[in-house]
Structure formats: structure tokens, C-alpha cells
Amino acid sequence: MPEYxxxxxxxxxxxxxxxxxxxxxxxxDFILVCFIIVLFYVTMPVTSTKVLFIPKxxxxxxxxxxxxxxxxxxxxxxxxxxxxxxxxxxxxxxNQNKLTKMDFIYKLITSKAALKNIxxxxxxxxxxxxxxxxxxxxxxxxKLTKLYNQYAYKADGNILADTYSLPIGMKEDYMIFYxxxxxxxxxxxxxxxxxxxxxxxxxxNYITLASVIQKEAATINEMPIVASVIxxxxxxxxxxxxxxxxxxxxxxxxxxxxxxxxxxxxxYNTYKYTGLPKDPICAxxxxxxxxxxxxxxxxxxxxxxxxxxxxxxFANTFEEHQANIRANIGVExxxxxxxxxxxxxxxxxxxxxxxxxAEQKPVSIKDLFNNIN
Numbered sequence: 001m002p003e004y005x006x007x008x009x010x011x012x013x014x015x016x017x018x019x020x021x022x023x024x025x026x027x028x029d030f031i032l033v034c035f036i037i038v039l040f041y042v043t044m045p046v047t048s049t050k051v052l053f054i055p056k057x058x059x060x061x062x063x064x065x066x067x068x069x070x071x072x073x074x075x076x077x078x079x080x081x082x083x084x085x086x087x088x089x090x091x092x093x094x095n096q097n098k099l100t101k102m103d104f105i106y107k108l109i110t111s112k113a114a115l116k117n118i119x120x121x122x123x124x125x126x127x128x129x130x131x132x133x134x135x136x137x138x139x140x141x142x143k144l145t146k147l148y149n150q151y152a153y154k155a156d157g158n159i160l161a162d163t164y165s166l167p168i169g170m171k172e173d174y175m176i177f178y179x180x181x182x183x184x185x186x187x188x189x190x191x192x193x194x195x196x197x198x199x200x201x202x203x204x205n206y207i208t209l210a211s212v213i214q215k216e217a218a219t220i221n222e223m224p225i226v227a228s229v230i231x232x233x234x235x236x237x238x239x240x241x242x243x244x245x246x247x248x249x250x251x252x253x254x255x256x257x258x259x260x261x262x263x264x265x266x267x268y269n270t271y272k273y274t275g276l277p278k279d280p281i282c283a284x285x286x287x288x289x290x291x292x293x294x295x296x297x298x299x300x301x302x303x304x305x306x307x308x309x310x311x312x313x314f315a316n317t318f319e320e321h322q323a324n325i326r327a328n329i330g331v332e333x334x335x336x337x338x339x340x341x342x343x344x345x346x347x348x349x350x351x352x353x354x355x356x357x358a359e360q361k362p363v364s365i366k367d368l369f370n371n372i373n
Contacts, residue, residue, distance in 0.1 A: 046104040051169025056089040091167030114168040122161035122285040125252040143172040157207040157280025210288040211280040215244025223291030224349040228298040240270035310335030
């Protein structure tokens with residue numbers, strides 16, 4: 001009997017060992033199959049745009065977005081991504097059109113933002129800038145213009161003159177909304193720092209005034225002086241009669257002729273109409289806005305460019321102004337923009353431009369903007 005029991009035990013032990021071996025073998029086979037499946041999966045080809053937009057959200061949200069965008073992503077991709085890191089949001093530079101699934105996932109996790117700089121020059125019009133934007137970012141000028149006109153608060157001045165780092169591959173609607181949004185944030189921040197509030201309607205009166213300054217001033221330090229001329233003429237009900245107001249839209253860089261002054265019937269023609277134009281003429285810098293709000297104190301009503309240095313000669317009376325014009329006759333133009341002798345007003349203007357806006361008090365503007373075309 002004992003021998004029989006031993007034989008039974010040996011058989012049971014052998015069966016258990018065989019079962020364990022089979023189970024281990026099955027597990028190994030399963031792992032190998034899974035590995036082969038995953039290996040096959042991650043080497044599948046993926047076609048992508050070189051620049052890709054990734055929305056903010058969890059990994060699962062991003063996977064869902066990419067899946068809806070035609071990238072056929074699923075839970076396997078989510079597991080791989082979570083094990084490797086996370087996907088940054090925004091426009092990212094994939095830099096390839098065709099790659100494997102694994103390379104695509106790796107690019108999602110490691111790629112940097114795809115950015116390109118573009119500068120909106122102070123004094124340039126939206127008409128010119130949108131052409132430049134379309135050309136440099138390979139976008140539709142027609143779509144950009146349509147979107148701009150549809151959502152712009154004013155005909156111009158809706159985008160602050162500045163350098164912008166924009167994602168390559170951003171579509172026309174995103175581009176316009178981004179530029180408008182960034183500008184509005186800057187306008188609101190600047191306004192609140194000066195006035196404590198942001199009244200968009202009143203603020204754009206300053207933008208319009210600043211756009212005239214931007215077109216007319218020869219230097220930043222001249223801006224508060226040009227601003228004083230505009231303030232003084234508006235207060236007296238005089239026509240501004242400034243050429244720069246006719247450099248709007250498509251005419252941004254054209255010479256203003258006598259014929260143009262006679263024939264232009266738009267509200268921008270300050271030779272024909274009293275007050276400011278109803279819209280800004282161009283994009284403005286923060287310097288021009290600052291000068292519009294903090295003009296130097298003067299009695300100046302006129303100015304003309306001085307051929308000797310490219311700066312302006314300012315005058316209180318029409319007779320002085322005529323004398324300044326005659327002084328240019330026969331003088332060769334030299335645009336060094338360096339003045340030999342500075343007046344007290346020049347010094348005051350320089351101090352305005354270098355002093356922080358929070359430390360300055362805006363001049364009284366009561367009734368200043370009542371007369372807008």
C-alpha cells in the first residue's frame with residue numbers, strides 16, 4: 001500500500017509540474033504575441049501634417065481629438081503616451097509628413113512649438129500687413145481680409161504694432177483671433193495702468209489720435225509735440241490738415257499729392273473735414289498711444305519737416321509756419337534726425353517718453369473727441 005501511494009503522489013507531482021510548465025509556456029506565448037502585436041502596431045505608417053495643433057486636455061482627450069482628426073488613435077496609444085510622458089498643447093512641429101506610429105507618438109511628446117516671427121511695423125496699415133501675413137505664412141489673403149473685416153472693432157488699429165511669434169500652420173481664423181486677442185489684452189493692460197479702467201470706445205479714440213501721430217512724427221521723442229499740435233487744433237475746431245491721414249489702407253506708402261487732397265472724399269481727408277477720422281489710420285505703437293494721452297504742453301498749431309535734419313519745425317502762428325517753409329527752399333535734404341539745439345519743449349517731450357505711464361497724469365480731454373468724422 002505505501003508503494004502504491006508513493007506512485008500516486010509522484011503522478012500528481014508530475015501533473016502539477018506539467019501544468020505549471022504549460023501555464024508558464026502559455027504566459028510566455030501570450031507575452032510574445034502581445035509584443036509582436038504591439039511591435040506591428042507601433043511600426044504602422046502614419047501620415048501627418050508637419051505642423052499639428054494639439055488642444056489642451058488630458059491624454060484621453062487628446063487621443064480622442066486626434067482620432068476624430070483622422071489619426072486612428074486608441075487606448076494602446078494612450079497607454080504608450082502615459083508611460084513616456086505627456087503631450088504639450090498648442091501648435092507643435094512634427095517636421096515630417098510620413099513616419100511610423102511610434103515615431104509619431106515620440107514627436108507628440110518631444111516636439112517643440114513651431115513658431116515664426118512677423119513684425120507689424122508702426123504706421124503700417126492692416127491692408128499691407130495682411131498681405132505680408134498671407135505671404136509669409138502661406139495663408140489665404142482673401143480669408144484673412146474677410147475675417148479681419150468681419151471681427152475688427154475698427155477699420156484699422158485692431159492689431160498693435162509689435163513683433164509676434166506665430167505658430168506655423170495656424171489657420172486664418174485662429175491667426176486673426178490670436179492677434180486681436182493679444183492686442184486687446186495689451187490695450188486693456190495699458191489703459192488700466194493709466195486710467196484704472198478700460199473703456200473700449202474711448203480707448204479707440206486715443207488709438208485714432210495715436211495713428212495720426214504715428215504717421216506724422218519723425219521720431220519717438222517728437223511724438224508728444226506732434227500730439228500737442230493735434231490736441232491744440234482739435235480744441236480750436238481747426239482742421240488737422242495732415243498728409244498722414246490720407247496714408248490709410250492701400251495708400252499706406254504712397255505720396256500724398258495736391259490732386260489726392262482734392263479728390264479724396266473719405267473721412268480720412270483732414271483737409272476737407274474737421275476733427276479726427278472715425279477710424280484709426282494704421283497700426284500704432286505703445287509709444288504713439290502714450291504720446292496721444294500725454295502730449296507736451298505747447299501753443300503749437302503747425303509743423304513742417306526741416307530739410308536740414310529730417311525733424312519738424314513747429315510754429316505757434318501761420319506766419320511762423322510760412323517762414324519755416326520758406327527756410328527749406330534750396331536746402332538739400334538730410335535726414336540725420338539730429339537737432340543741434342534742443343528747446344525746453346524738446347526736453348519735456350523726451351521726459352514724457354521716458355517716464356513710466358503710471359507716474360504721469362493724463363491731460364484733460366473734455367470735449368476733445370466730440371468732433372470725430
